Amino acid sequence: MSVPTPSHPETPRLTTHVLDTAHGRPAAGVAVQLWRLADGAREVVARTLTNADGRCDAPLLSGAALVPGIYELVFAVGAYFAASGDAGAGDFLDEVPVRFVVRSGLNHYHVPLLIAPYAYSTYRGS
Template identity: 85%
Template sequence: MSSHPASSPETPRLTTHVLDTAHGRPAAGVAVQLWRLADGTREEIARILTNADGRCDAPLLAGAALRPGLYELVFAVGAYFAGLGDDGAGDFLDEVPIRFVVQPGLSHYHVPLLIAPYSYSTYRGS
């Protein structure tokens, strides 16, 4: 008989993380908006600023609030780079939108964003 307690299913949640690859550090103070898209409408769900670690202090959505469907995260990277005082760094990218689909039955969606003044990338994190 195992002495470990039975594991419970993970609470569904959506998180994000922004890393500034040009400066090799988390991107603190990036404004992030979360939108839910359905039936031709776009509903704002959350608006946050990333913390010193480039993360949100809490999940953007958790539990039953994270429903299957189409979502969009919009990151204000132009303002972030302009705020650093880098000459011209905020002149190319303004807002970076990432649209993704939440599937039924999946529990954790982590959507990280890697940014530089002239490029970005994302992936489905863990």
């Protein structure tokens, strides 16, 4: 693993992953939308599905596209649980929004989501 140096800084990027804690596995096939919020408006800037590892195949934003501001990830967990085959699992949570702020000078934002049919949590990962 290489350590970024001033002459080779890390490329700014935003990543996420989703873990299904109720079943002890990555949450594959979760629809994810990324929104940028500014001046009272919302603009969708990325849409993707999680892969078999519960991750996105590429960063949601990277390089110059990751500008400081307010963002919101929206995870379609209701559809994921409804498709899981557990009776009633998709009856409580629908979409889970996670709103966060990107600050200037910070290069990597990783925003994981841990889900169960009736609860979720998130944190700033590494």
